[in-house]
Amino acid sequence: xxxxxxxxxxxxxxxxxxxxxxxxxxxxxxxxxxxxxxxxxxxxxxxxxxxxxxxxxxxxxxxxxxxxxxxxxxxxxxxxxxxxxxxxxxxxxxxxxxxxxxxxxxxxxxxxxxxxxxxxxxxxxxxxxxxxxxxxxxxxxxxxxxxxxxxxxxxxxxxxxxxxxxxxxxxxxxxxxxxxxxxxxxxxxxxxxxxxxxxxxxxxxxxxxxxxxxxxxxxxxxxxxxxxxxxxxxxxxxxxxxxxxxxxxxxxxxxxxxxxxxxxxxxxxxxxxxxxxxxxxxxxxx
Numbered sequence: 001x002x003x004x005x006x007x008x009x010x011x012x013x014x015x016x017x018x019x020x021x022x023x024x025x026x027x028x029x030x031x032x033x034x035x036x037x038x039x040x041x042x043x044x045x046x047x048x049x050x051x052x053x054x055x056x057x058x059x060x061x062x063x064x065x066x067x068x069x070x071x072x073x074x075x076x077x078x079x080x081x082x083x084x085x086x087x088x089x090x091x092x093x094x095x096x097x098x099x100x101x102x103x104x105x106x107x108x109x110x111x112x113x114x115x116x117x118x119x120x121x122x123x124x125x126x127x128x129x130x131x132x133x134x135x136x137x138x139x140x141x142x143x144x145x146x147x148x149x150x151x152x153x154x155x156x157x158x159x160x161x162x163x164x165x166x167x168x169x170x171x172x173x174x175x176x177x178x179x180x181x182x183x184x185x186x187x188x189x190x191x192x193x194x195x196x197x198x199x200x201x202x203x204x205x206x207x208x209x210x211x212x213x214x215x216x217x218x219x220x221x222x223x224x225x226x227x228x229x230x231x232x233x234x235x236x237x238x239x240x241x242x243x244x245x246x247x248x249x250x251x252x253x254x255x256x257x258x259x260x261x262x263x264x265x266x267x268x269x270x271x272x273x274x275x276x277x278x279x280x281x282x283x284x285x286x
Contacts, residue, residue, distance in 0.1 A: 058101040060119035062232055062268045064094040069112035071095040078107045086232050090242040091272035096232035117267055122234060122257035124161065124191045124227035125286060153212040157199050158251040160237040161192030162227060164219035168193060170201045176219030179236035185219040189227055192219065195254045218248060231269045238272045245279040254286045
């Protein structure tokens, strides 16, 4: 179940060049998800099983469906008793589930199934605030116009992380969502608030200042208190971003984990990122 508190308004077109804003935020990156080694080795499919299924896959998985297919019907047709965990319709078409190897084999034979891949873990990626801000010389950026006078950048950023401290006076939190179950989107660790501060802490001559000072922030909680999450929690977050793409300019994910750098349809998380970009939201992964 996703709990939301959202005060979204139609996107205001930024009066500053978005390319400069995105470049500034992107330069804060320390580790890029696409640079890590692929998590899966190529394995031949067993006889009678489509190539979309990997024979050794079991446990937490993400199932990508063909257009028009529904999770419940697909599971029932495949004689799989497990229930879908999260269902997706925007970032990808599919669902997450916890399956045995036998259930994966039966599901893979269903023509409605496009692929079955492990629901891999992801973790928060630590960043050093002073180094990052100094490296990109954010205080010299004419777009941000950092001078302690309280001005703000006309942009909206979704922070996919452990949440954001909504009581922090240095941050402008406009809304958010919790992709981990019940409860709100307030920070359960501190990492998400730290990342939000790097991105958009107000230029108010108090505390620190962000790369895009005063930008509106959306807290998308995809990591738990231990700073761990999964592909499916990230896809859930991107699903929400796509649904609200009219009000969000940039989505930031300061996470690390295994993955692949290939085509958009090669694996579910990459497909979700591509579909988010196609919806008009720039995705920054640090």
